[in-house]
Amino acid sequence: MEELDSGSLEPATQVDVLIVGAGLSGLTAAREIKTKSPHLKVMVVEAKDRVGGRTYTVDLKAANGKTDKWDMGHGRTMDRFDPKIRPEAHRRVWTDHLRAAHERKEGVAGRKPEDSSPRSADPFLERIQLESLVKTVNVEDLYDTPRAKEYDALSTEDWIRQNAYTRMVRDVMECATKSIYGIPSKRISFLYFLYYSKCAGNFEDLTECENNGAQGIKVKGGTNQISQRLAECLAEGELVLNTAVRDIDMRDPQNVLVHTMPTHHFNGKKPAEVELDISRIRCKRLLLAIPPNQCGCIKWLPGLPYLKEQLFASFPAGNLFKCIITYEKAFWREKGLSGEVLSSGVTEMAGEVMPVISGFDATTIDGNPAMVLFLNNEWADRSLEQRRSAVVRDLARFLGDEALDYVDYRDKDWHLEPFNGGCPVACIPPGNMEAFSHVREPIDLVHFAGTETATHWPGYLSGAIQAGYRAAHEVLFHMDNSKVEHRHLKGSVYDTDAGLPTAPDNSYKADECSPWPRRIVLYSAVAVGIYLYSKKYELSHTGRLLRPIERSVIKWWSGSTWP
């Protein structure tokens, strides 16, 4: 067994910058560092047997015996692409000027369709309230946001319960939350919910297909090709697959020593012939472009600062369980339906949950009809056959029985994906936003990328790329300072324009006292007012009500009995 006394100067592969994670963020960072400073030796290690991380494109059988490509992972919003890398994108077709499918769903047995499947597009009063709260968030200085501390401790479900006027609004919010984060609203800090919306512009942009909406733009041929094109920028030996990081030794102030382990047995492949022993890699700067829950699984030497440790331990990934169903014809359009589906999945039967949360028309630019659906995680542990049949039957309730006659079906349960544990994004549970406010902070020689660290569309492709650029320029700041573009460092601790971030205000405040004393004074004043008013106008029947109290107060006060 190899000896692992890692503080010593035993042989290790030496690089300048080691990047962990060959997703969009890590590859963007690698390419940026290589482009700006070609003399730096860069290496990217990836635990999976493929690049792309949470972007994952698969072939499905399509209409007329053809095959086409669909995204089983991220497939949404982008900008910030280098023109050389940018693939052809197109607007999702058939979203506007058509009725959403769920308008037709009256009369389904066992549920109240008008409640459990409301229209997402309907503006509702609470959205105005929500958007006005979103506007108050300061993305780069979280605790500058009004009532930040209070909203941090509040779960999003509690905010909705306290503020939604109708059941319909609560259902729409729950569907939206599950479709955006892959997690129910009770598990999300309301401050994170507001922050996430603000990073995207506003809450509407997260949910809609139109204008700047996240659901609007798709990539022709799938999003995975972006990572593949980025990976082509790396030379032979600069990208190593099937290699996970086991521990990170930061005890040497000049170098980071990383121990890796092979992961072939997870991918069912034999290990390739390795020319280079990379079980120990020593680097000058380490860039982690992996999800936060995976950072938490790495052993750190010495231990992490307290808030970073808390962040990694309390930043679980959501699980947006995605499914694609292809059809011979886009039969829903012939009925005048857009294909947009929204359902709470809840029925009047306790314990029963329908699989479909939401769905959209996913017809490709080549015209191969398909639906993309997001499924409830309650269906994660069923067999593929059970799931397929339930999903298709649920879809038929919305679009009609033609939905039963599909060409191909495929779903992906991201929680089973090793070295990932979920998709699309990690979410902060209530009470952890102070730790989150340190998400972009480097630790000594270690920098952090990944879509969760972005300030613009975190959780989306754009966010991954923004974070990749930021982390790359953080590394360049130390290794090749003349090449740094400061616009990429916005929102990081290297942002020279920004002041010190606002700390959460934990100081003792006299006005933080309970509202009850004030209420009691107010209610008493009102009662006294009513009493005096009644006396003045000699309203004896009101006075009679208060007479016993009046009498006992007088008695207690003066000791004498009052008539």
Add this chain to the structure above:
Amino acid sequence: MEELDSGSLEPATQVDVLIVGAGLSGLTAAREIKTKSPHLKVMVVEAKDRVGGRTYTVDLKAANGKTDKWDMGHGRTMDRFDPKIRPEAHRRVWTDHLRAAHERKEGVAGRKPEDSSPRSADPFLERIQLESLVKTVNVEDLYDTPRAKEYDALSTEDWIRQNAYTRMVRDVMECATKSIYGIPSKRISFLYFLYYSKCAGNFEDLTECENNGAQGIKVKGGTNQISQRLAECLAEGELVLNTAVRDIDMRDPQNVLVHTMPTHHFNGKKPAEVELDISRIRCKRLLLAIPPNQCGCIKWLPGLPYLKEQLFASFPAGNLFKCIITYEKAFWREKGLSGEVLSSGVTEMAGEVMPVISGFDATTIDGNPAMVLFLNNEWADRSLEQRRSAVVRDLARFLGDEALDYVDYRDKDWHLEPFNGGCPVACIPPGNMEAFSHVREPIDLVHFAGTETATHWPGYLSGAIQAGYRAAHEVLFHMDNSKVEHRHLKGSVYDTDAGLPTAPDNSYKADECSPWPRRIVLYSAVAVGIYLYSKKYELSHTGRLLRPIERSVIKWWSGSTWP
């Protein structure tokens, strides 16, 4: 590099039962299985270089140049001990009939002592309310608890904010939460808070030194000796230290294959000469007696069921930062003080947090005076010198300047401990209690112990032992059924007396609608009532207020102008 195609039948060490984690829970299970079924081959692997897990006893310099032992980890409550193992225990001295120290603390500059350091022992109104809620919890069937779903989504801080009448109560609750869980109340699901209190009896038992209180009983010579005595029951080669589990392969329905890795470099030790290659261990039953966050760091093949995955990803460990200070004399007793300290740590200066949360007299049975203090995690990342000086100065505010003249100081920051990540217990954040209700459930051939899985004093020594017995008998249920004692299986899925657990009720309910429509009707009725009342008694000045509204309603209704 070793090939790791683990599904195959390549050589591996074969045992009947592999137990991961040589804490109190794992060692109890090992001993129980060996005692009941001596023919079973048992092996315990432990990532640290010592047994005992979160119990950890150290030597400190004490009065008169002697040394004595104190607990830096768990040191509280126990029962269920086998008489052969049970060490000598004693009641914490000097807790009753003495004034608590913080009564004397008036006039400390920069804070409001009467608010920030209230007496813990004072009964307060909200405690009655809290205890009545604790009584409603069904520990073995969580969702049988009234309002379980609602309390799950609520953070404990929100419950306190909504229900505490005074700032003092909020401060006491916050100190208590931090001292019990090592985590602020905003990060804990209120349902978990109630559950945890119910498991201990009631909330008071968690906080008090007297009667059944958790703070009352200490072990002479430290709690670590319990684990050491348990470890002595294991034969040579049955306990392997410095070995962590890297991944668990459950694809074979008859065996579990476990890959381990050496951890010597974390403990700063050279690996011992290993006679046996234990990098691959095949076992018939696997028993995990490690904290849930560590279960989440293991890679599982195939992936975990969804709710288990969610549980491990959302069950972060608290960090009760403990410190022991020894003195020549118990000077506080001479002043008539018990030594009990309680402080919110908050001052009127923003960003300033005092280190001490709570403290007790920790004088040993041999009469060596000491104080045990629990510290705010804000002080975790400071240097030992900074911390020591701040802690001693903070303590002097409570006990007087004699506190500055200590003999020895030692603190332990559990978040830095590898293969642990915190102490005393993991806590469920809001919204995750449905996943938690599966905490004791085995997965195929894998069983779970550890104090978090207990139903009686989870988070304490007793809980670890109860869970160890339960998991041991779950294993015996399959491997040597005649030896099972069913009383140990209570609360597990093997409990034949218990029915199916109640599922969280997610069904559609008409009465779950918003209170607003009812409120609007009520407020309108009140307004109309006031108006009619004013009309009847010809109260023109009240009527005048309502006249414009009345006039426009009449106009809209009849079309004619009303005088």
